[in-house]
Amino acid sequence: MTVHIDEQYVVTLLQKLLDTPSPTGYTHHIIDLIREEAESLGFPVTFNEKGGAIISMEGEADDYTVGLSGHVDTLGAMVRSITPHGTLKLTSLGGFAMSSIENEYCVIHTRGGRTYTGTILTQHPSVHVYADARDFKRSEEHMEVRIDELVSSRADVEALGIRTGDYISFEARAVVTESGYIKSRHLDDKASVAALFGLLESAKREGWKPKRNVKILISNYEEVGHGTAYIPADIAELIAVDMGCMGDDLTCKETDVSICAKDSSGPYDYHMTGKLIELCEAQQIEHAVDIYPFYGSDASAALRGGSNIRAALIGPGVHASHSMERTHTRAVIGTARLLCAYVRA
Template identity: 75%
Template sequence: MSSQLNEKYMLQLLEELLNTPSPSGYTHHIMERIQSEADKLGVPVSWNAKGGAILELAGEDDSRTLALSAHVDTLGAMVRSITPHGTLKLTSVGGFTMHSIENEYCKIHTRSGQTYTGTILSLHPSVHVYPDARTFERKENHMEVRIDELVENKDDVQKLGIAVGDFISFDARAVVTSSGYIKSRHLDDKASVAALFGLLESAKRDGWKPHYNVKLLISNYEEVGHGTSYIPADIDEMIAVDMGAMGDDLSCKETDVSICAKDSSGPYDYHMTSKLIELAQAENIAYAVDIYPQYGSDASAALRGGSNIRAALIGPGVHASHSMERTHKQAVVNTAKLLIAYIRA
């Protein structure tokens, strides 16, 4: 039952996705890339009203439909206000700490289509000037964006076309090392999207079909909690594919596929989770089972939205989630392998 995965294809697509800005609410460009990739593979695509993609893979038996979901939206920010001295105050999009974006390069995306670069800084960024530079609290109203343009005041910034409500994306700085590590912002959850496309590419190249119909939901509002609050009514069960967290009291490694038994929304379906564990063992796929009490997923959103489904959660192990993240190509491959084993069982 094993299927060959094109690792090179998955990594190339992942790098491209990582380098495409897509904070929640500003995902139309990356969704165009999802459409073009699906078209290359001959996979039908439809859309929900808020711009999420639904890709379809026909099964041997059309009596049931399984959903696999992953999200392309990322953490980011918006312009909250323009200061009198020509910098930008920001408001967060998604949940992250301010110290995780301090000194990060960013882009400001105006509604007229222009893009400017900048740097996110504390209001007290220099130890040569501010005696409290080391201890100054990193919170939202203590941060600003320094724009890489000749601006000295609010009027100068407005003349550039920058306005309140413009999106700010954080540079991903994606790198794939010779040892197979992938370090970048936004591996949550573009690494999982690459795993889903690895599955699709394998199915189309080798001509295999899943047991039941599969709908792949590429959501675009997961980081703000409602990515898949709506799902098509014909879906019977759903596997959210999202990063596995690492740290104290957790066993997941950067080479593993994480199987989450419980997160902040409660336990996932017992039988689906058990089947995923059994398949990982049978296929010799490196995996870990963990509990994530400060975590929610697209499956959580679907259940809270009233969907009559069973649900589970898996994904590649990612270190330093919502910060400068890192995983290994083995985790992306292992995630795709486990998904293929599940949908073909």
């Protein structure tokens, strides 16, 4: 039986995920959303000590467990210091170019529970004032957050309750176009998490079970490299579901499911990768097989953490990763379809 993925459900959930700030280390709100959504579909949720969620699906057989992982933590920043003139210096969370966040709206999340909006700018933001505004180096030490409050000193900022170590999230600005494109920050990896929930919703609505037990790991520290360094011991194979890259000498498109044969951690499991390719061909799922030399995944973290597993990596094709990203509904739904086919095979 071919399963049906509810595109409206997946896209609606994706928009909700994108609208929930979750920079690495500040993910408790989105993990609560994940728990509520999974439990509403009837799937039990547990948590690891880092706060990541583990969603369980009972299989037709329990001889071993298949793991699927996606991460809800995103790029972001923290307050590094408060300047004497009332702006914030930042330190980055995750690997992105400073030019990709220049002029971006942001939110400062204080430990006291208050939030303030702001804008990320260089120290030389105006061409009318600074002769080097165009060429000024976009580096962390040259970036500041302009807070949307009446502040002009360190004391003014501290009076708001803002402190070093507070989190800064970037506005996602999610848009779904009539042509099916989804453009937003943080499609890495919320598009994949939405695809995983497309699998769960399909199983609930159509009443099917996976061939074997499945655990869906929603990690919350992937962007800093240790999202699934620990995984439950019963998992025998793990598919990391994360964005596919696009660029020079890569074949992936925004409508494709990416199958990564090798990344910076080395090659993925030969047999799992082959099976994923065969399923795409059999199910007529648009896909591309590529090599990502500057990429690491939750599966990489699990392998480096000593897990005795086989591992593979797939995900929807995403343009301009770690910047203003864009994918297509065909890639997100295709990823969900491939996952369903894999766990049912």
